[in-house]
Amino acid sequence: MDSSIIGKIEKARQYAEQKDRVNITSFAATFRGNHDEYNVRYENGAWRCECHFFATRDRCSHTMALQRILDEMLTKQPQPASTS
Numbered sequence: 001m002d003s004s005i006i007g008k009i010e011k012a013r014q015y016a017e018q019k020d021r022v023n024i025t026s027f028a029a030t031f032r033g034n035h036d037e038y039n040v041r042y043e044n045g046a047w048r049c050e051c052h053f054f055a056t057r058d059r060c061s062h063t064m065a066l067q068r069i070l071d072e073m074l075t076k077q078p079q080p081a082s083t084s
């Protein structure tokens, strides 16, 4: 391994400890719930989940779990997705 990549690996190790450097702007995921699997999306600070609970409340156990997992990497003040 050349020396420049060794330096990058060390830097990556430090960055990985500092999650607030990362600001997630959008992603898509599948979430395996207890009964079914759901597609969850995050775009421009807005959540989407295809589960029935989310359809009426703009949040659900899947989006809230991902908020906990991703924590400070998410845009600071996430807006609930519009239902219109």
Ligand SMILES: [Zn+2]
Pocket: 038, 049, 050, 051, 052, 053, 054, 060, 061, 062, 063
């Ligand atoms: Zn959901």
